[in-house]
Amino acid sequence: MLTLTCPYCGTHADETELAPGGEAHLKRFGPGSSDEDFEDYLFRRANPKGVHFERWRHAYGCGKWFLAARCTTTLEVYGTYPAQTTEPPEHILETIAAKRPGWSWEADT
Numbered sequence: 175m176l177t178l179t180c181p182y183c184g185t186h187a188d189e190t191e192l193a194p195g196g197e198a199h200l201k202r203f204g205p206g207s208s209d210e211d212f213e214d215y216l217f218r219r220a221n222p223k224g225v226h227f228e229r230w231r232h233a234y235g236c237g238k239w240f241l242a243a244r245c246t247t248t249l250e251v252y253g254t255y256p257a258q259t260t261e262p263p264e265h266i267l268e269t270i271a272a273k274r275p276g277w278s279w280e281a282d283t
């Protein structure tokens with residue numbers, strides 16, 4: 175079972191207390207953008223086998239949105255952090271890189 179630590183209230187919440195919100199760190203496109211960019215923003219999501227950055231809400235707890243970095247195959251959680259963060263914190267990137275040599279964060283993806 176997936177267990178995430180809410181960065182706001184500190185609760186170790188299992189997935190029954192959480193609501194998934196999809197991929198994190200999407201670049202938003204709105205009016206005036208090209209059709210392709212807007213379509214990508216609305217519909218296309220990464221579905222990696224490995225490290226993934228996701229949005230979660232502590233629905234049956236404090237109710238706040240947060241972000242999590244985890245492995246989709248092993249459910250290993252690399253860390254959670256506030257939803258207002260535009261890029262993963264450096265300590266989480268270092269944790270992932272230490273466990274997965276060769277892995278790197280690409281800000282434009």
Ligand SMILES: [Zn+2]
Binds near residue numbers: 181184236237
């Ligand atoms: Zn919480």
